Amino acid sequence: MSSEGVKEDCLGWAARDPSGLLSPYKFSRRTVGSDDISIRITHCGVCYADVVWTRNEHGNSKYPLVPGHEIVGSVKEVGCSVQCFKVGDRVGVGTYVNSCRECKYCNDGLENYCEKGPVFTFDGIDADGTVTKGGYSSYIVVHERFCFRIPENYPLALAPPLLCAGITVCTPMMRHKMNQPGKSLGVIGLGGLCHMAVKFGKAFGLKVTVFSTSISKKEEALSLLGADHFVVSSDPEQMKAMKSLDFIIDTASGDHSFDHYMSLLKTGGVLVLVG
Missing domain, CATH: 3.40.50.720 (NAD(P)-binding Rossmann-like Domain)
Incomplete structure (x- = not known):
């Protein structure tokens, strides 16, 4: 499917301050690039990191903050250069959605040690300079390298914890x-x-x-x-x-x-x- 479609609103749950209280939030995702996948989220796990970041326990959270990095869903759109996935595929996304993909660590499959810094699934800085929003939302845009296929016979509701814990x-x-x-x-x-x-x-x-x-x-x-x-x-x-x-x-x-x-x-x- 072409990546030239009209951008749709993304519906999520966001914390606005260190209280960590979540409330409905509407925002826009970045445009699907040539190597990206847009995923319709069906399930998202709850990790203690979600609590840590929404409550700003590290002191650097960027609000409004949409948590969630144990994401499972189905592919709804792919970029023109994507080879490994097609619309309808069942996929999962973990802690990262992108990296430089060029340094020695990325070339060795150790993207979490990316020399330029990996892009976190939420509260990171995305390819277009915007702050990433996580899986407590309706869909997400991810570089295909950070998507993982979920087997057809595996219940989607059981998959999210595998992507972190x-x-x-x-x-x-x-x-x-x-x-x-x-x-x-x-x-x-x-x-x-x-x-x-x-x-x-x-x-x-x-x-x-x-x-x-x-x-x-x-x-x-x-x-x-x-x-x-x-x-x-x-x-x-x-x-x-x-x-x-x-x-x-x-x-x-x-x-x-x-x-x-x-x-x-x-x-x-x-x-x-x-x-």
């Missing part, structure tokens, strides 16, 4: 070869990242142990998420009884020491911090 744990798991069936994985914490790490771990055939300071999360870890073991990390006896692990992913968000987890690793084991 999912990739946060899956990337180091793949990079450090944590997809070897029969090996052991420890996951520290039981929040948004942990539940993804447990599910990926089980899908890869790993023996998964969840570490938490709260015994109340045991049932969720074992019955709902399918972990093999649950350890109360504040209990020295339970920690002492733990056998050595091949891998550990630390997803805990609060300040904590990870020294005593190091001793649970086998020689040559891997501990990844993502919390």
Whole structure:
């Protein structure tokens, strides 16, 4: 479909100040360029980053701010040079919508380290100089390089968390070869990242142990998420009884020491911090 169409209003939910209160907001998206895709948004996940930015907890939020970076929908328009997608395709968009696409990091597929700075899905500076608006909206314009195909047999409503929490744990798991069936994985914490790490771990055939300071999360870890073991990390006896692990992913968000987890690793084991 041509990118010469008339621009339509985009309807979103925006915060106007650090209260973080969202209210209806009408705005315009940038024109679809030759390498861009316009996506009709059907679902968007809720990430704690949305809260952080709408409340200006980093001190540099640009209002009005439309959050949302776990976006799923269908392609409604493509630029004239787009080769990988067509109208109607099911796609997802994560934390970034663009980068320079020319530096050494972009050429290595590490666009998040772009030397000129990646363009964040919301509250970033877009190709046309405007401030990006996120997925709490009716549609979005994204460079095709930052779109990901959603399989036809995968429910769209389940896909959004994979685009932030999912990739946060899956990337180091793949990079450090944590997809070897029969090996052991420890996951520290039981929040948004942990539940993804447990599910990926089980899908890869790993023996998964969840570490938490709260015994109340045991049932969720074992019955709902399918972990093999649950350890109360504040209990020295339970920690002492733990056998050595091949891998550990630390997803805990609060300040904590990870020294005593190091001793649970086998020689040559891997501990990844993502919390």
